[in-house]
Every structure is written in C-alpha cells, then in structure tokens.
Amino acid sequence: MAKIATREAYGKALAALALRNPDVVALDADLAASTKTNEVKKVAPERHFDFGIAEANMIGAAAGFACNGKIPFASTFAIFASGRAYDQVRNSVGYPHLNVKICATHAGVTVGEDGATHQALEDLALMRVIPGMTVIQPADAIETEAVINAIAEYEGPVYVRLGRAAVEEINTSPDYKFEIGKGVVIHEGTSPVTMIATGVMVQEAQKAIETLNEQGINPNLINIHTIKPIDEELIVRYAEKSDYIVSLEEHSVIGGLGSAVSEVLARKCPRKQLFIGVQDVFGESGKANQLMEKYGLAADRVVEQVLEFLK
Amino acid sequence: MEDLRLVANNMRKNIVKMVHNAKSGHPGGSLSCADILTALYFNVMNIDKNNLNDKKRDKLVMSKGHASPALYAVLAEKGFISEEELMTFRLINSRIQGHPNMKSCPGVDMTTGSLGQGLSVGVGMSLANKLDNNPFRTYVICGDGECDEGMIWEAAMAASHYKLDNLLMILDHNGLQIDGRNEDVMNNAPLGEKFAAFGWNVFGVDGHDIDAVTEACKAAETVKGKPTVIIAETVKGKGVSFMENQAGWHGKAPNDEELAIALKDLGGEE
Incomplete structure (x- = not known):
C-alpha cells in the first residue's frame, strides 16, 4: 500500500476545501512548499497569504481573519506554531476562542536530519493546556482529509499535528468515520x-x-x-x-x-x-x-x- | 466640537474613578488616548448600537490593552455599556476585565493585553476586508513603548507588503513607558521614520486635538496603496496635573485624596 505523509494529505484536502468554501484562507510563514499549503496557491492564489518568516505575525493575522468571518488555516512547522508563537496562540486565538485552525507540520523526531531545533516534542502539551483548544493528530492520509473537513465545520480554535514522513494507510475500512473527540x-x-x-x-x-x-x-x-x-x-x-x-x-x-x-x-x-x-x-x-x-x-x-x- | 471635548473630559473622569475604585489599573496611558478614542468613535468610525453585532463595520483593536479604562469609557459614552458598569472594572465577575475581552464586553472588537499583537490582528482584519471588497476600515491603537516589541515590525512589514490602505494605526506617542522615558528605557526613535522606511504613509498630529485627529483619519482614507500611521503626540496622564508626564502613573491607582484632586483638575463633578 502507498505511504503518504499527513502533510501531503493536508495540502490536497485544504485545496479541495478552499474550492468548496470561499471563506477558507490559507496562511503560511515561508514554508508553503513544505507544509503543502502551496496546493491552495494552485487553486485559489488570492486566498493564500504568505507572511514570510514571521510566525507570530501570522498567528495574529489569523486571529484578525477569524474576527471578520474567515476560516483561516495557518501552517508552519510545529516547533514554530506551538513554540515561537505560543503567546499569540494563547492570547489572540485561545483566550478569545477564535475560529483559527493551526495546522502544524513536521512534528516529532520523524522530521529527521534537521535535528532537535526543528523536532517539536512538546507541542501537544503546550496546545493541550490552552482552555478550549481542540488538539488533533491524524494517523494517516485518510484521517487527515477527514480531520480537515471536520474542523472547517467546527467553530473554534483547533491545533492539528501533522508529520513530514510518509505513513501507512490505516483507516482503510469502508466503515471508517471520523468524529472530533471519538477514538x-x-x-x-x-x-x-x-x-x-x-x-x-x-x-x-x-x-x-x-x-x-x-x-x-x-x-x-x-x-x-x-x-x-x-x-x-x-x-x-x-x-x-x-x-x-x-x-x-x-x-x-x-x-x-x-x-x-x-x-x-x-x-x-x-x-x-x-x-x-x-x-x-x-x-x-x-x-x-x-x-x-x-x-x-x-x-x-x-x-x-x-x-x-x-x- | 465643544461637545466632544466634554465627552473626552467625562471619559477622563471615568478613567480616574474606575482605576481608583479598582485600586489598580493604568491611568497614564488611558488619559493620553482619550481624545484619540473620542475622535474615532464619534467622528470617524461607523459604529453605533445598531450595527454593533454586524461583522460589516469599522473595527478598532486597542493593541495597548492596558489602556482598557479609556476604551471602556468611550464604550460607555457610546451607550454600549452603562456608566454604572464602569465601576465593576477589574472586580471579580466583571464583564470589563483588566485588559479588554471581546467575549465579555460589548463593543470590544478584539481581545488584547499582551503587547505587540494588535497590529497583526489588524492586518488580518484588513486582508479579510480586502478579500470581500468590503469598504470598512480597521483602526489599531498602539503605544510607543509597545513598538519595542518585534512583532509590531513583523506586522508593519506585512501591512506594507499587502498594501493595506484600509488599515490605520494610531500611535499614542506619550514618550513614556513603565520604566521611564522611551529614550532611556529603549530608544526606539525615530518611529515615524521607521514606519516610513517600512513603506507606510506617516502623518503627525496633536493627539489631544480632536479636530486634528479626525482630519488626519479622514485624510488617511484618501491614501491608496499603503497603510497609514498617525503619530499622535500626546501627554501621558493628560488632564490630571500630578499624573502628566509621570511614568510612575503608568500603572498605579490614585488614593481618595488624589482622586479628589484629579476630578478637580478635570472640572469637578457635576
């Protein structure tokens, strides 16, 4: 069976979602080719916003988009989304419970060669402790697509943890159904x-x-x-x-x-x-x-x- | 215009009374931006009781969230909250928190308090308005000390990059921050030149002249292709003799005697 990284599945799912839902906007911080938000650039370039290497500003801007009725999906590596921009996530997204989707890629040791500075091993802990934050980590490509569609329908802040490395497909059963909060x-x-x-x-x-x-x-x-x-x-x-x-x-x-x-x-x-x-x-x-x-x-x-x- | 000066003066009385009643809060930087808020809420922004819950209207982000007494005072002048409620400021179970909470207080457009974040939020709001071809504008009030935060410059870069001419930042330039004068604590001058170098249109104005602030805001609406910052020269603690230009009154509450002097300075109680 083909192995697909959850970040790959994320890019495809987000592009498809953006085509269906005009309120969806994609935000990135100079990593669009790695986080795969560049898939949105291909289908809806006017709704893809690059903020350069400035993650704090990206999260703040995501909060502003949400205030004005958009559904921002903000992506960067997990280490930056949860670490560098922690105060922004806590105070400008979590506390006002804004409808921001933080889809962070390159989590964990499977980042590989980049080493410890780029391997987020504490992001689940940091995000989980923020009141009202939904925290999701899909296991495969199928689940990732389901997660992206589900969180677009859910009103509130969500942190999604995605990986760099290709993973096997697990949820291949035709009965598979994704529901937030259901194991x-x-x-x-x-x-x-x-x-x-x-x-x-x-x-x-x-x-x-x-x-x-x-x-x-x-x-x-x-x-x-x-x-x-x-x-x-x-x-x-x-x-x-x-x-x-x-x-x-x-x-x-x-x-x-x-x-x-x-x-x-x-x-x-x-x-x-x-x-x-x-x-x-x-x-x-x-x-x-x-x-x-x-x-x-x-x-x-x-x-x-x-x-x-x-x- | 005489009326609006009275509005601002009443706000100042409420600011000192709120902070006195709470025995905590930030009077200095609240008094410095009272006239700016009066100009925005009464002359510039299309916001009133009827469109308060409408997403399609002008919005204000009080990035210097510690000036919440000034924001609550102007919201009371607009009738969004009552003057009685102002006296619950910073008390337990209050809707008007130490720093503004959009989820609890009507008319607060963004939750703020951790400095440096509001301009980025304004960037997001302005981009959303552009995307929707929505003519409404975003106003962000920042402090000069707040410009020590690197995030302000990340946002300044993005606002210019995306040509956000629907974004107006007003810099409450009172020259003081908690530890003292800006130039002694962290010299971030010259701020106007810095914003100009980042590609912004820069106006300078007397931040206590409601007419002048209003005119600058209207003039900013005609500037296309770039964001505008209005550097509003202000006096920290404006209107209260012993607070004016005193960094020590950044975050300190007046006692009973000091309140009496402050109210007298502001023309006394009706």
Whole structure:
C-alpha cells in the first residue's frame, strides 16, 4: 500500500476545501512548499497569504481573519506554531476562542536530519493546556482529509499535528468515520492489555501487535486522534477490561497523549500504564527510521518495552 | 466640537474613578488616548448600537490593552455599556476585565493585553476586508513603548507588503513607558521614520486635538496603496496635573485624596 505523509494529505484536502468554501484562507510563514499549503496557491492564489518568516505575525493575522468571518488555516512547522508563537496562540486565538485552525507540520523526531531545533516534542502539551483548544493528530492520509473537513465545520480554535514522513494507510475500512473527540478501535485483542496510540505510533503499534501475537499476546489497539477533548468513555471502557495500558506517542512522555490518558485513568479507572514516547530528552539529526529506533518508538522497540512491562 | 471635548473630559473622569475604585489599573496611558478614542468613535468610525453585532463595520483593536479604562469609557459614552458598569472594572465577575475581552464586553472588537499583537490582528482584519471588497476600515491603537516589541515590525512589514490602505494605526506617542522615558528605557526613535522606511504613509498630529485627529483619519482614507500611521503626540496622564508626564502613573491607582484632586483638575463633578 502507498505511504503518504499527513502533510501531503493536508495540502490536497485544504485545496479541495478552499474550492468548496470561499471563506477558507490559507496562511503560511515561508514554508508553503513544505507544509503543502502551496496546493491552495494552485487553486485559489488570492486566498493564500504568505507572511514570510514571521510566525507570530501570522498567528495574529489569523486571529484578525477569524474576527471578520474567515476560516483561516495557518501552517508552519510545529516547533514554530506551538513554540515561537505560543503567546499569540494563547492570547489572540485561545483566550478569545477564535475560529483559527493551526495546522502544524513536521512534528516529532520523524522530521529527521534537521535535528532537535526543528523536532517539536512538546507541542501537544503546550496546545493541550490552552482552555478550549481542540488538539488533533491524524494517523494517516485518510484521517487527515477527514480531520480537515471536520474542523472547517467546527467553530473554534483547533491545533492539528501533522508529520513530514510518509505513513501507512490505516483507516482503510469502508466503515471508517471520523468524529472530533471519538477514538477509533483499530484492533480488538484478547489479552488484558490495551495500547492507546496517536499519529505515526498507530502504525508502529499495529506492527508491534503482529509480533506480540506470535508470543501469545494480543492487545487491543485504540487510535486517539483527538488528544483534546479526549474520548474518556472509550478509554475507560477498554481500561475496564485491561490490567495494563500502553500509551504511544511521537512526543515527550510529559504532557501529551500518555498524560492525557493517565489523567482519565487516575480519576475513573486506575491501571498500570507504560508511557512509550520520547523520554524527556531532545531529539537529534538522523534518518526518521533511525530516530524512531533510537528513541524507542519503532515497532521492535515497542515490542521490547511491552514485554518488559508485562513481566 | 465643544461637545466632544466634554465627552473626552467625562471619559477622563471615568478613567480616574474606575482605576481608583479598582485600586489598580493604568491611568497614564488611558488619559493620553482619550481624545484619540473620542475622535474615532464619534467622528470617524461607523459604529453605533445598531450595527454593533454586524461583522460589516469599522473595527478598532486597542493593541495597548492596558489602556482598557479609556476604551471602556468611550464604550460607555457610546451607550454600549452603562456608566454604572464602569465601576465593576477589574472586580471579580466583571464583564470589563483588566485588559479588554471581546467575549465579555460589548463593543470590544478584539481581545488584547499582551503587547505587540494588535497590529497583526489588524492586518488580518484588513486582508479579510480586502478579500470581500468590503469598504470598512480597521483602526489599531498602539503605544510607543509597545513598538519595542518585534512583532509590531513583523506586522508593519506585512501591512506594507499587502498594501493595506484600509488599515490605520494610531500611535499614542506619550514618550513614556513603565520604566521611564522611551529614550532611556529603549530608544526606539525615530518611529515615524521607521514606519516610513517600512513603506507606510506617516502623518503627525496633536493627539489631544480632536479636530486634528479626525482630519488626519479622514485624510488617511484618501491614501491608496499603503497603510497609514498617525503619530499622535500626546501627554501621558493628560488632564490630571500630578499624573502628566509621570511614568510612575503608568500603572498605579490614585488614593481618595488624589482622586479628589484629579476630578478637580478635570472640572469637578457635576
């Protein structure tokens, strides 16, 4: 099956959306070829605005567009959208709850060679803590298209976390339906273990389960595309039939999906939890697959950690 | 015009009373922009009670959000909020927060407070108006100290790049910021030349002359192909003898005695 990066799917979905909805505008900060908002330039150049290398101004301008009834999709790398422009996102978008869609690409270690300065490992944490901010990370191209269409219909600020690297298609079932805040059961297992993954880690978890199956372990797998508001009902339902929970994210284990899951479990259904993710360190240069391996995110490393956890 | 001076004077009384009542707030930079706001809300902008909720109208972004007492005072003069409500300023459960909140206070067009962000919001509003061939204009009030923020210059660059002649920035040039005189704290002069170098049309005006501010705003409407900034020369604390040109009154509330002197300076209570 063809592998497609979520940023590629984003560009296509946004261009199609812009053609359907005249209120949609695309904003970028000199990365249109990388974030793929240049797809909008091809079909609706008058609604693509480049702000140059000035992310703070771009987010402020996005707030202004939203004030006047537009639906701005503002894109840059996740590190800049969530880090450099944090105050603008918090005070000019989050606090007034404006209808701004921040679609940030190049999140996580799969950025690869650019190294730690460009690998956002804390963006989920930074965005999740802003009141009223919806935070979404699609797992594949199909989900990305669904996310873009859904958030255009939703009124309020949204942060979407997209990746640079090509990922496998997961949500290929004809029954697949995306709904903001509703997790997706990817695999019904038979063991008292539930894996809860987001983004690229859904494919890694799927692969890990194939290996674990050979060893007689058959965990459930849930894709949590919406980190906030999180699907408490689904998480609790699977926790109730599990003794072990494994959270998986291409993000720091502090403040992201693992934290969000444990916040639900601590209140409603306490369980032992393994936090798979980047262990409170910065990334580095390398190929995406090498970094996934080194930082414990690749499927084989997931298997190792799960087996150790279940001992 | 005599009437509008009375409006501005009443705003000044309300500004000092609000800050006194709250025992906190920013009187200096509020008093300096009272005449500018009077000109905008009574002579320049097409905003009234009937079109308040209409997206298709002129809008104002108070980028120097700490001057919220001045904004609330002019909104009260327009009848968008009551004078009684002004006395809830900065108190618990109030609609009129320490810094302006568009979600709680009628007539506040943008939430502000973290300095440097309002001009960028004005850029977005102006681009949206251009896209819609909407003739309405966007007004942004910034402080001179606020121009220390790099984001102001990101926005200035973008406004010029996109030829936003429907955007008007008014710079409340009172020469003071919290830690002292602009030239001592961070010398960002000459501001007019800087904006000109960024491709802006620059007007200079006495920021306490309501007629002159009005005329400059009208003149800006005829300037095509570039944004305009009006450098409004003002006095921080204008109208209150002991606050005028005193950086110490940037963010300090008058006590009972000081309030009495301030109100006397402003012509006394009716």
